[in-house]
Amino acid sequence: TxxxxxxxxxxxxxxxxxxxxxxxxxxxxxxxxxxxxxxxxxxxxxxxxxxxxxxxxxxxxxxxxxxxxxxxxxxxxxxxxxxxxxxxxxxxxxxxxxxxxxxxxxxxxxxxxxxxxxxxxxxxxxxxxxxxxxxxxxxxxxxxxxxxxxxxxxNNMSFREFLNLNLKSEYKKYSLDEILENHYEIAVNLTGKFKPFIYFKDYLTHGAYPFANDKIGFYSKLTGVINQVLQSDIPYVCSLNYANIDKLKKLLFLLSQSVPFSPNISELARACEISRPTLIEYLRYMQSAGLIINLTSKSRGYNAILKPDKIYLSNTNLAYTLSISPNIGSLRESFFINQISAYKAGKFQTDLLMLNKQGDFIVDDKFTFEAGRTKKSFEQIKDVQNSYVVADDIEVGSGNKIPLWLFGFLY
Known part of the structure; x- marks a missing residue:
């Protein structure tokens, strides 16, 4: 009919x-x-x-x-x-x-x-x-x-993309192997074209998203992104009860005040008024949503699936949005793991970036990195093969000391 x-x-x-x-x-x-x-x-x-x-x-x-x-x-x-x-x-x-x-x-x-x-x-x-x-x-x-x-x-914008957006340039990306092997030549070439520290602080504060040039409205927009993720994306995908959104917000706030956060899962669960298994599930959701990065120690092996050893905000812009005065050491580490994680995104292996007892991080189960200030020594990693110091506040490195900003050219 x-x-x-x-x-x-x-x-x-x-x-x-x-x-x-x-x-x-x-x-x-x-x-x-x-x-x-x-x-x-x-x-x-x-x-x-x-x-x-x-x-x-x-x-x-x-x-x-x-x-x-x-x-x-x-x-x-x-x-x-x-x-x-x-x-x-x-x-x-x-x-x-x-x-x-x-x-x-x-x-x-x-x-x-x-x-x-x-x-x-x-x-x-x-x-x-x-x-x-x-x-x-x-x-x-x-x-x-x-x-x-x-x-x-x-993923969020890299430091390279932030420069290309602001300078109307087309700087190329470099693989991790290229940076490790040729960082001196690459840095000399790049610093002949721009001064990285004129732009690096801006990137850390408001450069990880395509609306980076809206300096007045940036934090309002990023707060909107955070709320969209917590109030819409996670509930849509995970069928999360809306009554638990406030608990997600509280969890993110608690994490943001002391990143990198070495969690006591039981205490954190009590603070958020949720069970321990639910907390671990929420941490997994928030990592998938791009709000945090959960890292485990290489030494823990298969026990790593139980809980993370350290929790970082996913990028430094989130730190400046959620915290009044982020710790500079945490910002260095967050920038490094953010750029490495984005560069490695979509790869099959689960242990591409992990915490390491000797040094801060180990990548691809091969390269060890210690992040710190200009004067950071090799003392902690002096006997470790394929180890590097990632140093802030230097334009050009030497030997196995590499400028932190250069890892922003991975993607």
Whole structure:
């Protein structure tokens, strides 16, 4: 009957909205991941914390390749329409009118998102570019999407990107091996073009996000990012009871006041009025959401899965947002582990960065690093192979002493 006949979607409104988005998008600065993504794959997933530029990245791709075409369409699961409209049926209707590429933003905000995506991939020829919270990392393997979609991680901006954004430059990135082997030549070359310490403090305080140049509104925006993660992203993905959001906020505040935090799990659980297993679960959620980094000691082996030995805020901008006067030693370590962790993101191994008894950190189970001030000695790591001092306040290093800022060129 006529009543049972499904009407097909009119996409005119969506294309008009898309043109409004594209008019505002600039192509002069692209995040580091843009050139690494293979957009020819049938399904691409880009995961990352709220605020790191996922939406801008896919709109830049759309503008650069499909601005005058109706073969590609951008939609966001923030749109109330998708509370009552099947994404699967929407996608099939789009394909029927000649659509070839569907860019789906904020997929984690759609209930049962994975079943929609799997069915679209299996039942259509559409290509998909999907963005979602970094929290989805906890979901993807269980959703059986790991073999259907190519996954990428977009992390906060590196120091190199901050310089490129501010100086309108195109400084290249260097691998960890290149920095360890050739740091003197690299640093001499770079410091001949700019003075790193004119910009490094700015990066530490407000340079890790694409809205870095909004100095007046930066901390307000970053507070909004934190609240979005705690009040929306984590509850959406983990089906967390909203009554527990205040406990998450309290946990983050307690951690931020004394990072790096060496946790007494039982005491921290009592302070937050949650059980010990729930606390460990919350720490895992907050790491996946890009708010903290949980590190364990190499010496603990498989016991490391029980609890972290130290907890850091994920980047130094969070420290300046949540604390009145962050400790400079903590900021050095946070910058180093943030840049290393982002550089290693997506790798299979779980022990790429760990705490070490001799020195502060061990990377790839091979390289030992001790972070400190200019005059930091090699005393603690003098007998350790492949060991390096990462020194703040030096423009150019020598031997196995490397400037801290240079690790901001890893990605």
């Amino acid at each position: 006529i009543l049972n006949k499904r009407t097909y979607m009119d996409f005119t409104r969506f294309f008009n909205e898309q043109q409004n988005y594209l008019r505002k998008v600039k192509l002069d600065f692209k995040r580091y991941l843009y050139d690494d993504i293979d957009f020819s794959e049938q399904a691409v997933m880009i995961l990352g914390q709220c605020g790191v530029g996922k939406t801008t990245l896919i709109l830049q791709y759309l503008k650069q390749n499909f601005q005058a075409s109706q073969k590609a369409l951008y939609i966001s699961m923030d749109n109330p329409l998708f509370a009552a409209t099947s994404l699967y049926e929407f996608a099939l209707d789009f394909e029927k009118v000649g659509g070839e590429l569907l860019l789906i933003d904020e997929i984690h905000k759609l209930k049962d998102w994975s079943s929609h995506i799997k069915t679209i991939i299996d039942q259509s020829n559409l290509k998909l570019v999907i963005t979602g919270s970094s929290m989805l990392e906890l979901d993807i393997n269980g959703a059986d999407l790991s073999r259907r979609a190519v996954k990428y991680h977009l």
